[in-house]
Amino acid sequence: MKIAVTGGSGFIASHVVDHLLSAGHEVVVIDHRVRPHRDDVQFEDIDVLNLSALIRATAGCDFIFHLAAVSNVNYAHKYPVYTVDLNINGTANVLEAARLNDVQRVFFASTVWIYTGTRGNGSLTEDEPFHLPDAGHIYTTSKIASEMIIHNYWQLYRQRFTILRYGIPYGPRMREELVIPIFIRKALKGEPIVIQGDGSQYRNYVYIDDLARAHLLALNKKAENQVYNLEGSRRISIAEIASTINLVLGGGIRIKYVPARPGDYAGKEVSARKIREELGWEPRIDFEEGMTNTIAWFKDKYGNGRLSEGLTLAAMV
Numbered sequence: 001m002k003i004a005v006t007g008g009s010g011f012i013a014s015h016v017v018d019h020l021l022s023a024g025h026e027v028v029v030i031d032h033r034v035r036p037h038r039d040d041v042q043f044e045d046i047d048v049l050n051l052s053a054l055i056r057a058t059a060g061c062d063f064i065f066h067l068a069a070v071s072n073v074n075y076a077h078k079y080p081v082y083t084v085d086l087n088i089n090g091t092a093n094v095l096e097a098a099r100l101n102d103v104q105r106v107f108f109a110s111t112v113w114i115y116t117g118t119r120g121n122g123s124l125t126e127d128e129p130f131h132l133p134d135a136g137h138i139y140t141t142s143k144i145a146s147e148m149i150i151h152n153y154w155q156l157y158r159q160r161f162t163i164l165r166y167g168i169p170y171g172p173r174m175r176e177e178l179v180i181p182i183f184i185r186k187a188l189k190g191e192p193i194v195i196q197g198d199g200s201q202y203r204n205y206v207y208i209d210d211l212a213r214a215h216l217l218a219l220n221k222k223a224e225n226q227v228y229n230l231e232g233s234r235r236i237s238i239a240e241i242a243s244t245i246n247l248v249l250g251g252g253i254r255i256k257y258v259p260a261r262p263g264d265y266a267g268k269e270v271s272a273r274k275i276r277e278e279l280g281w282e283p284r285i286d287f288e289e290g291m292t293n294t295i296a297w298f299k300d301k302y303g304n305g306r307l308s309e310g311l312t313l314a315a316m317v
Contacts, residue, residue, distance in 0.1 A: 001219075002026045004061045006048055006094060007068030008041070009034040011174045012109065012166070015212040016065055017041060023216055030057055031068065037173070048090040054097045061101065065215060066094045067109040069142075072177065076139040087142035088149070095153045105160040107218060108150055110143045112165050112231055112270045117144060123271040126165070126227040147227075154225060162223045164214065167231040167270070171208030171290060172297035180241065180291075184298045187245055187253065197260030199239030204232035204270070207290035210283040217279040228275040233283045244291045 003020055007013045008029030014037050020027050021040065029036045032047040044057040048068045058064055069087045070076050076083040091108065098106045117135035118128045135141045153159040170180050186192075214230050217223070246253040275281045285293075 001062040002028065002060055003063045003065065004028040004030055004058045005065045005067060006030045006090075007066075007109075009036050010067060010071075012169055012208065012211065013065070013067040014173055015171070015208045016067065016215045019209075019212045019216055020065075028057065028061060030054070048093055049086065051093045051096060054093050055100055058094075058097045058103060059101050062104050063107065063219070064094060064098055064103055064105075065107045065109075066091060069109065070139070072175070073113075073137060073139045074177075076137070076142070080138045083138050083142055087139075088145050091146040092149055095150065095159055099153065099157050099159045103159075105162060105224060106150070106153075107162045107164060107215065108146065110147055110163050110165040110227075111140070112167050112229060112268075113137075113140050114144050114147070114165065115268045115270055116140055118268070123269045123273075125271050126229060126274055160224050162218050162225070163227040164218060165227065165229045165270075166211060167206040167229070167272075168203040169208050169211045170205050171294050174208070174294075179238075180294065181298060183241060183245055184295055185302065187249060188299060188302050192254070192256065194256045194258045195238055195242060196258055197238075198257070199242065200237050202235040202237040204234065205236045205287065205290075206230060206232035206283050207285040207287075207293075210285055214275065214279070214281045217275075217281050220279060222278055226274075226278070228279070228281075229270050229272045230275065230281070231270045231272040233272075236287055240287070241291075244288055245295070247288065248292050248295050 003025050005013050005017055005027060008017050009031040017027050017029060017036065028042045028044060030044045030046050032045060036043055046053045046057050048054055068090060070083040095106055115124050115128065117130045117132060117140060118124060119131050119134065120128045130144060135144055147163055150161045150163060154161060174181055211230055242255050272282065
């Protein structure tokens with residue numbers, strides 16, 4: 001099948017491209033100004049805000065994986081109008097291009113962060129209702145709004161979809177400003193790092209290959225017009241990130257604790273039961289193995305820098 005991937009040069013999307021190619025699909029990478037990490041794909045240097053160009057680039061495609069977005073929450077906070085434009089209008093453009101080109105299905109990259117806009121307790125499922133004033137951030141609001149438009153396109157135009165709400169991914173090629181690359185880079189450079197608070201802050205991290213593999217499973221017709229949480233299998237605390245880096249790099253890391261930042265988001269419990277039961281997906285790669293792979297990639301990128309005195313663990317992203 002011929003599959004377009006918007007934002008295909010980015011961290012998550014580039015791994016989705018790898019998995020699609022390995023499965024024998026023809027891939028069209030749609031991105032703006034950033035070339036793909038590999039040459040065996042068709043590349044269209046297109047902004048998803050350019051509807052006419054997007055229609056041309058997706059002509060003849062069977063599916064579209066729409067991952068192009070402002071995903072850095074700090075950038076979204078700084079540039080709210082652009083974030084709304086790219087994340088919401090860009091999604092509408094993808095849906096319109098899919099409708100006009102008779103694309104079988106659009107797959108949308110959402111996020112478990114939208115559950116900040118819910119008031120439920122326990123392990124939250126895909127059916128959890130939203131209380132819109134609680135969304136709390138331009139980024140999460142843009143994803144909620146995009147999901148609503150996707151449902152509109154099904155209701156009004158019968159444009160089929162699958163929504164994938166990502167957990168917090170990590171692995172090779174992840175963005176430099178995120179917490180794990182910051183930790184690894186500082187460790188390899190021998191710079192001190194600090195845990196803010198007691199280190200109990202956590203996220204359910206999911207390794208990037210596990211996350212990307214779910215996209216292949218979602219091609220199944222069972223996933224048509226469905227929403228799935230792609231959450232990690234267990235809590236990974238900031239203290240465990242420190243101890244795992246220490247283990248993988250052979251010990252000798254000094255960890256310093258300082259007072260916690262006020263207002264750190266503690267996260268919510270999100271259930272991945274639905275995709276496990278319907279598509280057979282669950283994370284396979286444990287955190288130590290995933291971090292070993294991630295550290296090896298960054299060591300190669302940084303030129304095998306030498307770990308020395310200390311490690312500081314800053315903010316959880």
